[in-house]
Amino acid sequence: MQEIDFYRADSLDDLYRLLAETGGRVIAGGTDALVQMQRDAFPAAVVIDASRIADLRYIREDGDRIEIGALTTYADLLASSLVRRAAPSLIAAAETVGAPQTRARGTLGGNIANASPAGDTLPPLLALDASVTLSSARGVRILPLGEVLRGPRQTCLEPGEIIASIAFRRLPQPSGSAFIKLSNRRGMSIAVVSVAAALALDAAGRIAEGRVALGAVAPTAVRSPAAESVLAGEVPGAETFRRAARAALDDIAPIGDVRATAAYRREAAARLVVRALNGAWEHAGGRAGA
Amino acid sequence: MKPITVTLIVNEQPRTITTEPNRTLLYALRDDLGLYGAKDACGGEGECGACTVILDGEPVNSCLVLAGQADGCHVETIEGLAAGGQLHPLQRAFVETGAVQCGFCTPGAILAAKALLDRLPDPTDDQIREALSGNLCRCTGYTKMIAAVRRAAEDMSHVR
Amino acid sequence: MSADTFTVGKTEIRKDAWDKVTGAAAYVDDVALPGMAVGMVVRSPHHHARIMQIDARAARDVPGVLAVVTAADVPGSKTFGPLAQDRPALAVDEVRHLGEPVAIVVAESKTAARRGVKVVAVEYEPLPAVFDPTAALEPGAPQVHPGGNVVTRYDVAGGDVEAGFAEADVVLEHVFEVPRIAPGYMEPEASTAEWNADGTLTVWVSSQKPFEDRHQIASVLGLPQDAVRVRSAVIGGAFGGKEDSGLAILAALAAWAVKGTVRLVNNRHESFLAHPKRHPARLFYKLGAKRDGTLVALQATVHMDTGAYSSYGPAVGGLLTEMVPGAYRIPHVRVETLVVYTNSPFSGAMRGFGSPQAHFATESLIDMLAGELGMDPLELRRKNVLRPGDRFFTGAPLDQTASSLPVILEHVAAARARLAAIPAPAGRVAGVGFALAVQSMGLGYRVPDDSTNRLEWAPDGTIRVYVGAPDLGQGLATAAEQIAAEALGIPYGDVRALAVDTALSPNGGVTCASCMTYVVGNSVMMAARQLIETLLAYAADKLSVPRAALAYRRGTVVLPSGETIPVAEFASRAADEDVPLRAEATFSFPYPEATTPKHLPVGMPHGMFVFGGQVARVEVDRDLGTVEVTDLVAIHDVGQAINRAGVEGQIEGGVATGIGYALYESVRLKDNGQWVDGFTEYLLPTAEDVPARIESVIVEVPEASGPHGVKGVGEITLVPTAPAITNAVCDATGVRVTAIPITSEAIARAADPA
Numbered sequence A: 001m002q003e004i005d006f007y008r009a010d011s012l013d014d015l016y017r018l019l020a021e022t023g024g025r026v027i028a029g030g031t032d033a034l035v036q037m038q039r040d041a042f043p044a045a046v047v048i049d050a051s052r053i054a055d056l057r058y059i060r061e062d063g064d065r066i067e068i069g070a071l072t073t074y075a076d077l078l079a080s081s082l083v084r085r086a087a088p089s090l091i092a093a094a095e096t097v098g099a100p101q102t103r104a105r106g107t108l109g110g111n112i113a114n115a116s117p118a119g120d121t122l123p124p125l126l127a128l129d130a131s132v133t134l135s136s137a138r139g140v141r142i143l144p145l146g147e148v149l150r151g152p153r154q155t156c157l158e159p160g161e162i163i164a165s166i167a168f169r170r171l172p173q174p175s176g177s178a179f180i181k182l183s184n185r186r187g188m189s190i191a192v193v194s195v196a197a198a199l200a201l202d203a204a205g206r207i208a209e210g211r212v213a214l215g216a217v218a219p220t221a222v223r224s225p226a227a228e229s230v231l232a233g234e235v236p237g238a239e240t241f242r243r244a245a246r247a248a249l250d251d252i253a254p255i256g257d258v259r260a261t262a263a264y265r266r267e268a269a270a271r272l273v274v275r276a277l278n279g280a281w282e283h284a285g286g287r288a289g290a
Numbered sequence B: 001m002k003p004i005t006v007t008l009i010v011n012e013q014p015r016t017i018t019t020e021p022n023r024t025l026l027y028a029l030r031d032d033l034g035l036y037g038a039k040d041a042c043g044g045e046g047e048c049g050a051c052t053v054i055l056d057g058e059p060v061n062s063c064l065v066l067a068g069q070a071d072g073c074h075v076e077t078i079e080g081l082a083a084g085g086q087l088h089p090l091q092r093a094f095v096e097t098g099a100v101q102c103g104f105c106t107p108g109a110i111l112a113a114k115a116l117l118d119r120l121p122d123p124t125d126d127q128i129r130e131a132l133s134g135n136l137c138r139c140t141g142y143t144k145m146i147a148a149v150r151r152a153a154e155d156m157s158h159v160r
Numbered sequence C: 001m002s003a004d005t006f007t008v009g010k011t012e013i014r015k016d017a018w019d020k021v022t023g024a025a026a027y028v029d030d031v032a033l034p035g036m037a038v039g040m041v042v043r044s045p046h047h048h049a050r051i052m053q054i055d056a057r058a059a060r061d062v063p064g065v066l067a068v069v070t071a072a073d074v075p076g077s078k079t080f081g082p083l084a085q086d087r088p089a090l091a092v093d094e095v096r097h098l099g100e101p102v103a104i105v106v107a108e109s110k111t112a113a114r115r116g117v118k119v120v121a122v123e124y125e126p127l128p129a130v131f132d133p134t135a136a137l138e139p140g141a142p143q144v145h146p147g148g149n150v151v152t153r154y155d156v157a158g159g160d161v162e163a164g165f166a167e168a169d170v171v172l173e174h175v176f177e178v179p180r181i182a183p184g185y186m187e188p189e190a191s192t193a194e195w196n197a198d199g200t201l202t203v204w205v206s207s208q209k210p211f212e213d214r215h216q217i218a219s220v221l222g223l224p225q226d227a228v229r230v231r232s233a234v235i236g237g238a239f240g241g242k243e244d245s246g247l248a249i250l251a252a253l254a255a256w257a258v259k260g261t262v263r264l265v266n267n268r269h270e271s272f273l274a275h276p277k278r279h280p281a282r283l284f285y286k287l288g289a290k291r292d293g294t295l296v297a298l299q300a301t302v303h304m305d306t307g308a309y310s311s312y313g314p315a316v317g318g319l320l321t322e323m324v325p326g327a328y329r330i331p332h333v334r335v336e337t338l339v340v341y342t343n344s345p346f347s348g349a350m351r352g353f354g355s356p357q358a359h360f361a362t363e364s365l366i367d368m369l370a371g372e373l374g375m376d377p378l379e380l381r382r383k384n385v386l387r388p389g390d391r392f393f394t395g396a397p398l399d400q401t402a403s404s405l406p407v408i409l410e411h412v413a414a415a416r417a418r419l420a421a422i423p424a425p426a427g428r429v430a431g432v433g434f435a436l437a438v439q440s441m442g443l444g445y446r447v448p449d450d451s452t453n454r455l456e457w458a459p460d461g462t463i464r465v466y467v468g469a470p471d472l473g474q475g476l477a478t479a480a481e482q483i484a485a486e487a488l489g490i491p492y493g494d495v496r497a498l499a500v501d502t503a504l505s506p507n508g509g510v511t512c513a514s515c516m517t518y519v520v521g522n523s524v525m526m527a528a529r530q531l532i533e534t535l536l537a538y539a540a541d542k543l544s545v546p547r548a549a550l551a552y553r554r555g556t557v558v559l560p561s562g563e564t565i566p567v568a569e570f571a572s573r574a575a576d577e578d579v580p581l582r583a584e585a586t587f588s589f590p591y592p593e594a595t596t597p598k599h600l601p602v603g604m605p606h607g608m609f610v611f612g613g614q615v616a617r618v619e620v621d622r623d624l625g626t627v628e629v630t631d632l633v634a635i636h637d638v639g640q641a642i643n644r645a646g647v648e649g650q651i652e653g654g655v656a657t658g659i660g661y662a663l664y665e666s667v668r669l670k671d672n673g674q675w676v677d678g679f680t681e682y683l684l685p686t687a688e689d690v691p692a693r694i695e696s697v698i699v700e701v702p703e704a705s706g707p708h709g710v711k712g713v714g715e716i717t718l719v720p721t722a723p724a725i726t727n728a729v730c731d732a733t734g735v736r737v738t739a740i741p742i743t744s745e746a747i748a749r750a751a752d753p754a
Ligand SMILES: Cc1cc2nc3c(=O)[nH]c(=O)nc-3n(C[C@H](O)[C@H](O)[C@H](O)COP(=O)(O)OP(=O)(O)OC[C@H]3O[C@@H](n4cnc5c(N)ncnc54)[C@H](O)[C@@H]3O)c2cc1C
Pocket: A025, A026, A027, A028, A029, A030, A031, A032, A033, A034, A035, A070, A071, A096, A097, A098, A099, A102, A105, A106, A107, A108, A109, A110, A111, A112, A113, A114, A118, A119, A120, A121, A157, A161, A162, A163, A164, A188, A189, A190, A191, B045, B046, B047, B064
């Protein structure tokens, strides 16, 4: 176990002050950070616990905008009927994170800040076009999630800066979203490939807006502009979804590792894009294609 | 490392310890408080659930919580489950169903199951399996653990 | 049988269960002895390297560090091992696998120990390494030990395999691969050693073989055997992996070095790297049959990777060799098995002991043959299974025990039909597969295999059973208690088994080889008969009546008048006089002289066998290749179940382990040169990965020599699981898996070009 010094912040002001004074790093649920500490791999010698800052743990609705505090846990998400209605893809992702013990502690902010290519909430949040509010003693900046994620375990956060919240807008009705995760074991496991999709349909039943994001197939979770441009304006259905899936392959660069080969990840990614789009379409009131 | 002072409300009893700042809740319970029911089976990866305790009502891997993070919190451990020498229905069901073999995963599994039944008194088999999915067991194949949780749920519904 | 017994055959509640559900059970790491120090091991970061220098000065200077122990300090034998003494307690001049112990840091606290471990400076000169057994056999391969990479070679034949293939109409040749897997017990290895003022050592272990540990510790410490006392703590699972004295030796060395008490506890990564695994193997099989399905010849060459040290590898290789033909009568068989050193973490004993490897190949190939012949795989098996009176290819005779095979086959047929009728849900295909298995009991001919156990009447008339072999969690103590209670006609509640303590317990043998209930049970029954004799002789003396005038019935001494006196009256008196009423008996695993073949290497053949069969239903996502085992029916002949829930528990746990073998588990080398060494990447089945209810069908064909007809059930329960699953996957998809664990990629239907 790594040697550290420990402080607990009870408020945001407290947190900024401790970050400035100690040059330490924040932890929330600790489900990634503690694993790193036990391997002597946490990138800081001072740990500041933010997990008790109530101001960062909330789920709010403001018109069509949903905002989620960074300290919101997976268990919180799963208990929220608001999120259940507005973002089934995010619920589906939260359901598959680890086991109940992980979901009770792990936070949405931590999943983003940890920036694992396989982070489960990242594809659904990308497909919801989520933005992230970063805050520090210096002030606040709001960035699209895609710009926050810089590489495996790398974000754009500056020293002293934290993730305060995540927000997204509901898609206009009829619309739907879905998330599918492929992993090597049924219980408790990391994604081999994951895909989220969101679809909004126009009055004629065509795709007004379609978004696709993939996890574990690139250095970060990624949106697929190629797939999205295939979808725009098309009639939803098997044929369209298959074309989108093929296009999505241009936006990913999977690697092979102990969990799967690169080739399998590519094939599986294509299959999952079709399935996720089907799921989103079904949720939007459509009929699943083959 | 500057020592920290932490108060944990363990099984309703406040216990104050001064310990190292990198001490996990698991080792605060074991090494500082002498409560050995929570076990370390995966080396602090959160993968085995043998260290499961209930922290402010939620099942957590105590190996992934720093003791300082739990300051002032309620911690329910296996030692607190048998009130007044009476086994909790889950403990009784684990004993009577034959769900206990080597026993190393047992405290964690019982607490994970308790967190489930506290929230969902009448779970389906699949809900039980999900609730236990973070608790590895190599001896039992889970069949009797699942049966024990089902049986405890029934026993508890009769009491209500 | 249970109708006329009062505890045997019933599900009695194991007596340690209360402690285990309340957190009171004390495993090694749960007992803090006064003044106890912490030991931590400095381990090799290389797969193979020469040690140029170890500089421990900085570590010794760390505040709180009490000692640093290296090979140079070892007072006795520098090496040890259960069969060959090829493994250094602490590396001597060379490391042969990643994670090998190089030094021990002993400190007052974990933090000080960690700081010390970080600054022990070891200078290495890396050497070439080899990780594949076939590659290690090549000329010019890196040499793991000076004597070459072949540890043991078996070449065993029955019949004339060339002539056999000449008779065959169909010959199939295939290569199978099985992975290195971890025993996966939940409690990592732990040991506490206490140096006593009188120059003796007490060592607490989590071990399958305390008596053997005593021997190994004494040898490395250069102490006489009786200066070492080994005590068994509660054991958090073992599965063969705790037939290893490595950590207990290190704890003893640490305690000796500081003349104090030291505890060593492995973390999971250390457990993966430095404790026994199941041997990975490559199996080259050739099977010949007649057009009508009659098996005529089988030839196999097996390359078994024992890793850097031999451990029980030679014995595992021997049993694997014997198990190659599985549960089938094949007139011409030849098996060549090479047990090979590599620079992998070493392999040793693990539940099944060579049998799972052999059966994966055999049971796969039988299904493949059925496909080739256009025959139903069940029919093919019916035609070829062993029958009473047959001999194994080793010449070992098979008695009526084999009469369970047809019974098992009928259960297999019924389960298969039932599971095949369950439709596949949308988007998935379903399939049903099955496999048979045979497993030997006991250690093999000419390997000492005795179990001594003792019964003692406590002053209150209850019975203490000094079981001389540890209960690993599987319930050996409970079985011994039930058998003792039955033999003495007293309630199960009045019998209590004690944990093994080499200072107090007789030597009950190593807990292994599917034979503990059998050997301990027999020994306990013998001891019970003697104990009654001892009691009656004592009572006769006290009552001044002839011995023949007394009888024993259910915890009482019966006088000629019919009046009864509770045993407690005599037991308490005897205890007061310091002549406690006790009896001890030794049971030796039987190998009938007349029929046991004598031409084979030591440890062969085995002479007693159990059979089983399992039926799996799987659902497969055809596009992604993911497999779910939805149902599993396990049919096992246990002779007689002593404790029904205990037997079911052995079956359910074995099946889950078999599911892991088939689908998930492999300790393999990653691209970054590290082994998979933790539960994040080494996936054990969770509660969501096994069927909610594993169905056990218990067949009871009694073993004539067994206590109440008992046979062994500890190992066979995981043997047929993996081939049953791969056979089911083949039924569902047409894809034949010849290497486990199954990967989704191997099953996924190649994408149509979308
Ligand atoms: C057994 C197990 C299973 C898991 N399974 C999954 C899974 O299936 N899918 C998945 O996606 N993840 C999984 N995880 C990973 C982990 O649970 C998630 O990434 C979780 O969301 C992390 O949140 P946390 O609050 O615990 O983060 P912490 O561990 O507290 O922090 C993680 C990192 O984020 C930083 N950080 C945290 N919060 C903030 C903030 N508000 N602002 C700035 N930086 C911050 C920390 O400095 C640290 O570097 C698993 C973990 C474990 C132990």
